[in-house]
Amino acid sequence: MDATRLDELQRAEALAGLPGWAPVPGRDAIGKVFRFADFNAAFGWMSRVALMAERLDHHPEWRNVYNRVEVVLTTHDAGGVTGRDIVLARFMDAAAG
Numbered sequence: 001m002d003a004t005r006l007d008e009l010q011r012a013e014a015l016a017g018l019p020g021w022a023p024v025p026g027r028d029a030i031g032k033v034f035r036f037a038d039f040n041a042a043f044g045w046m047s048r049v050a051l052m053a054e055r056l057d058h059h060p061e062w063r064n065v066y067n068r069v070e071v072v073l074t075t076h077d078a079g080g081v082t083g084r085d086i087v088l089a090r091f092m093d094a095a096a097g
């Protein structure tokens with residue numbers, strides 16, 4: 001997937017198809033808070049996402065507290081949101097069920 005920075009319109013179009021994802025204030029990034037039944041479910045999901053992140057060579061910024069995972073996606077090499085972030089966001093949503 002292309003690592004060209006999405007412009008504002010492209011980013012808005014992509015976000016329209018990603019429920020719960022929103023721009024991160026003050027950054028060219030998108031974020032979402034995922035909630036799971038418990039830590040086991042949260043960490044299981046993180047493990048599945050981690051394997052995909054390695055395959056894509058595209059990695060999330062995230063913070064886990066018990067059943068909650070705060071995710072921020074941006075493409076560091078591009079200095080903003082790219083199609084790679086959208087691909088990973090879609091995978092995260094699908095893996096969360």
Ligand SMILES: C[C@H](O)[C@H](O)[C@H]1CNC2=NC(N)=NC(=O)C2=N1
Pocket residue numbers: 057058059060074075076077078
């Ligand atoms: C060398 C390696 O391919 C790069 O550093 C990759 C790794 N994972 C990455 N992840 C994210 N989110 N952005 C990047 O620019 C990025 N670059």
